[in-house]
Amino acid sequence: MTAPRILPCGDSAxxxxxxxxxDPAINGMVLALDDIIRARAPAGLIxxxxxxxxxxxxxxxxxxxxxxxxxxxxxxxRDIAPREAVGRRWRVPVVYGGEYGSDLEEVxxxxxxxxxxxxxxxxxxxxxxxxxxxLPGFTYLGGLDKRIATSRRLHPRAKIPSxxxxxxxxxxxxxxxxxxxxxxxxxxxxxxxxxxxxxxAFLFAAGDELVFEPIDASRWEALEKAALAGEPVAEEVRP
Amino acid sequence: xxDLVVKSCGPMTTLQDRGRLGYQRxxxxxxxxxxxxxxxxxxxxxxxPPDTGAIEFMNLGGAFTAExxxxxxxxxxxxxxxxxxxxxxxxxxxxxxxxxxxxxxxHARSGTFAYLAVAGGLAVEPQLGSLSFHLRSRLGGLNGTPxxxxxxxxxxxxxxxxxxxxxxxxxxxxxxxxxxxxxxxDDYFTPETIRLLQESEFTISSQADRMxxxxxxxxxxxxxxxxxxxxxxxxxxxxxxxxxxxxxLMRDRQTAGGYxxxxxxxxxxxxxxxxxxxxxxxxxxxxxxxxxxxxxRQLKDWIAALPGSLTPVRFNLTTEHLLxxxxxxxxxxxxxPAASDQAS
Numbered sequence: 001m002t003a004p005r006i007l008p009c010g011d012s013a014x015x016x017x018x019x020x021x022x023d024p025a026i027n028g029m030v031l032a033l034d035d036i037i038r039a040r041a042p043a044g045l046i047x048x049x050x051x052x053x054x055x056x057x058x059x060x061x062x063x064x065x066x067x068x069x070x071x072x073x074x075x076x077x078r079d080i081a082p083r084e085a086v087g088r089r090w091r092v093p094v095v096y097g098g099e100y101g102s103d104l105e106e107v108x109x110x111x112x113x114x115x116x117x118x119x120x121x122x123x124x125x126x127x128x129x130x131x132x133x134x135l136p137g138f139t140y141l142g143g144l145d146k147r148i149a150t151s152r153r154l155h156p157r158a159k160i161p162s163x164x165x166x167x168x169x170x171x172x173x174x175x176x177x178x179x180x181x182x183x184x185x186x187x188x189x190x191x192x193x194x195x196x197x198x199x200x201a202f203l204f205a206a207g208d209e210l211v212f213e214p215i216d217a218s219r220w221e222a223l224e225k226a227a228l229a230g231e232p233v234a235e236e237v238r239p
Numbered sequence: 240x241x242d243l244v245v246k247s248c249g250p251m252t253t254l255q256d257r258g259r260l261g262y263q264r265x266x267x268x269x270x271x272x273x274x275x276x277x278x279x280x281x282x283x284x285x286x287x288p289p290d291t292g293a294i295e296f297m298n299l300g301g302a303f304t305a306e307x308x309x310x311x312x313x314x315x316x317x318x319x320x321x322x323x324x325x326x327x328x329x330x331x332x333x334x335x336x337x338x339x340x341x342x343x344x345x346h347a348r349s350g351t352f353a354y355l356a357v358a359g360g361l362a363v364e365p366q367l368g369s370l371s372f373h374l375r376s377r378l379g380g381l382n383g384t385p386x387x388x389x390x391x392x393x394x395x396x397x398x399x400x401x402x403x404x405x406x407x408x409x410x411x412x413x414x415x416x417x418x419x420x421x422x423x424x425d426d427y428f429t430p431e432t433i434r435l436l437q438e439s440e441f442t443i444s445s446q447a448d449r450m451x452x453x454x455x456x457x458x459x460x461x462x463x464x465x466x467x468x469x470x471x472x473x474x475x476x477x478x479x480x481x482x483x484x485x486x487x488l489m490r491d492r493q494t495a496g497g498y499x500x501x502x503x504x505x506x507x508x509x510x511x512x513x514x515x516x517x518x519x520x521x522x523x524x525x526x527x528x529x530x531x532x533x534x535x536r537q538l539k540d541w542i543a544a545l546p547g548s549l550t551p552v553r554f555n556l557t558t559e560h561l562l563x564x565x566x567x568x569x570x571x572x573x574x575x576p577a578a579s580d581q582a583s
Contacts, residue, residue: 007423010503011531013473015423022468049263049471051495056471058263061506061535066528133266133469133495136376176266177376194265196366196378202265 004029004054004077006070011061012046016073017054022142026053027130028082031207035083036076042069050206052130052140089209091235092174094123094165094187095217101165101187107150121145122165122186123212127172129204137176137194137202141210144172156182163189165212187214190223191234198230209239241308241398242391243357246341249299251449252386254361254379255354255490257290259369263494269474270371270379271490273297273352273449274510276410276538277316281356283545284313284333285400292363292370293356294386297449300344300353303336306391310336311358311400315410317350317514332405332552333358350514358400362393373491374449407548411541416524417508419477420531423470424499428479429462436477436501437525441485445517449491452512454521458483461499469497475504475512477523489513507534 007015016033019026034050037057044064049056059069096119097104108115127141134140149170157180160166164175168183175181176194189212193203204210215223227233245252255278258271272278272295279289294301300319313333314321321328322343328334336342347353363370363381372380381390425433441456459479472478476488478498487504488496502525504512515521 008420008503008528009423009471009473009500010420010475010505011528011535012506013471013503015471017423017470020468047261047263049494051470052468054470056473058473061532062539066532131469131495132264134493136262136265136267136378138266201367206264 003074006073009056013056013058015054015056016077019053022052022130024128024142025082027128027207028084029077029080030055032080032083033073033077036080037073040072042072044069050131051133083207088205089126089211089237089239090204091211091213091237092189092191093215093219093223093233094189094212095220096122096165096187096214098217100217100220101185103153103184104186107148107167107184107186110150111148113148118148118186119214121148122167122172123214125211127210127212129206129208129210131206132193132202132204135176135179137192137204138179139174139176139193139204139210141172141174142170144170146170150184152182153184156180160185161188163191165189189233190220190227191232192227195227195230198232203232203234211237240362240396241310241338241394242306243310243312243361243394244304244306245386245388245390245392246302246304247388248301248386249297250385251297252299252301253295253297253372254292254363254370254381254386255295255372256292256370258371258490259367259373259378262367263471266494267367267376267378268373268491268494270369270373270449272354272371273490273513274316274350274354276510276542277352278354278356279542279545280315280331280406280408280410281313281354283549284315284331284404284406285311285356285358286404287356287358287360289542289545291356291360292365293354293361294392296344296347296353296355298347298351300346301386302344303342305336305338305340305342308338309399310394311398311403312336312342312355314344314353314355316353317347319347319353320345329405329552331409333400333403335399335403351516352513357392357394357398359395359397362395375491403552404549405552406545407550408541408545413508413511416522417512418505418526418531418534419475419502419523420505420528421502421525422500423503424467425501427461427463427465427467427499428501429460432459432462433501433525435459436485436523440520440522443515443517443519443521447517449489451489451492452487452515454485454487456484459485459501465498467497467499469495472496472500473503475506475509476500477502477504487512505531505534507531507538
């Protein structure tokens with residue numbers, strides 16, 4: 001494997017780049033390096049931000065021995081093995097279609113499928129959480145079946161509700177709160193990926209896996225109530 | 240318990256401190272004071288650690304009152320006036336706001352961001368370790384909102400503070416180009432574009448807020464497209480979208496983004512850059528790591544030296560104070576406004 005590139009981000013950060021594409025092996029190395037940096041916590045470290053293909057390391061420029069940090073990162077990255085998918089796999093209940101997923105029928109029509117087939121395809125994949133970003137708890141998922149990959153909407157919506165299960169291009173995602181979006185809404189989950197008053201405030205982490213479980217609208221109210229009371233509602237399941 | 244009560248304020252009057260660190264991996268923007276130098280000055284004036292949470296004003300000022308006790312406060316940053324019951328306070332000085340008195344912060348006559356600190360700090364519950372308000376995620380501040388008329392900010396015990404103090408050190412007067420370090424994606428641009436970035440004049444556009452400052456100027460052409468797979472973002476990144484018009488990402492930036500970043504404003508110059516108003520011309524100069532780190536060290540030393548530059552206000556020339564000290568005899572009209580009351 002070629003050595004990762006170390007890119008300067010001003011005097012207080014750098015990015016270690018393992019590749020330029022969305023790839024589970026690359027993301028696995030990002031997460032493996034993240035584990036090592038966090039375990040060793042070199043002097044001056046402020047925080048690390050793992051993304052799809054690189055990890056950004058933020059540090060105090062005055063308290064950090066930069067050459068030592070580079071040496072440490074190069075050593076750590078040299079023989080790194082991609083982190084295997086972590087033990088956590090989450091099952092997330094979703095009500096598809098209707099008022100919960102207003103674009104389900106349109107997405108089905110675009111691909112010459114029935115809405116039921118779209119639900120079937122969307123809920124039978126195992127997704128990888130590549131990145132929590134953009135907003136607190138916004139969950140970027142890889143693993144969307146190409147048969148339902150749908151380019152983004154021409155006209156983004158100013159506001160979609162919290163818990164919206166959506167797809168954009170070959171990506172899938174979960175909205176952590178009401179937010180603007182140009183993706184297609186397939187359904188909605190009562191799960192709060194982020195709830196500031198709950199412990200833990202964030203349910204998922206990059207590297208986790210996730211599956212969707214279609215549920216009837218009749219179960220929405222009870223699950224929504226539980227989620228508002230601080231229940232995770234998402235269940236940890238065995239892979 | 241003493242409350243600082245908001246009577247009126249501009250729409251982006253917020254609480255800010257050092258920022259919300261440690262949660263970027265969950266998509267949480269760090270936020271924090273746009274000008275940490277000014278935040279430090281206001282805090283040190285009232286005896287607080289430099290990063291203590293304070294009220295950040297953006298362009299517009301506000302009016303406040305103290306309820307339940309007296310408050311020692313100080314203002315620093317953008318050129319805003321500060322007055323108590325209509326009497327102007329000298330700049331770089333902490334003032335006592337007595338219970339029921341009215342405190343007025345004027346709009347910014349120079350710069351953009353000003354900070355009002357209260358002795359002992361605000362007794363507002365931090366969210367994820369910080370008071371800093373972030374608009375898009377509705378985190379921080381009072382219940383995830385900017386300040387508005389009627390809000391009550393509880394203050395910690397001892398908020399009446401000690402003697403009035405003044406700071407000898409003022410904001411460093413720097414006028415040169417804003418210094419940047421090239422990267423992380425300078426290889427997405429031609430050498431000609433890198434030259435343009437350093438030799439051209441840019442203007443701060445009206446689209447400048449806590450998230451980012453959009454600049455106008457010569458078009459910065461990409462050498463190999465502008466679509467990259469999103470990677471990490473830091474304060475001061477200069478990203479160049481397809482339009483070729485750069486955006487400097489500020490404290491409320493996203494945690495990850497998908498445009499190539501040609502360069503990064505060095506940490507020591509970010510506060511100065513934040514105070515540049517829309518319509519202001521700005522130039523950039525690429526420097527190496529050594530110069531950037533030396534500047535960061537200089538700024539850290541400057542903040543560390545602030546408490547040592549505090550001196551008590553020896554002559555608090557309010558009529559009330561003069562009369563209480565019995566410093567003047569019958570030949571002088573002790574009720575005439577003192578010189579300092581008319582200043583600034």
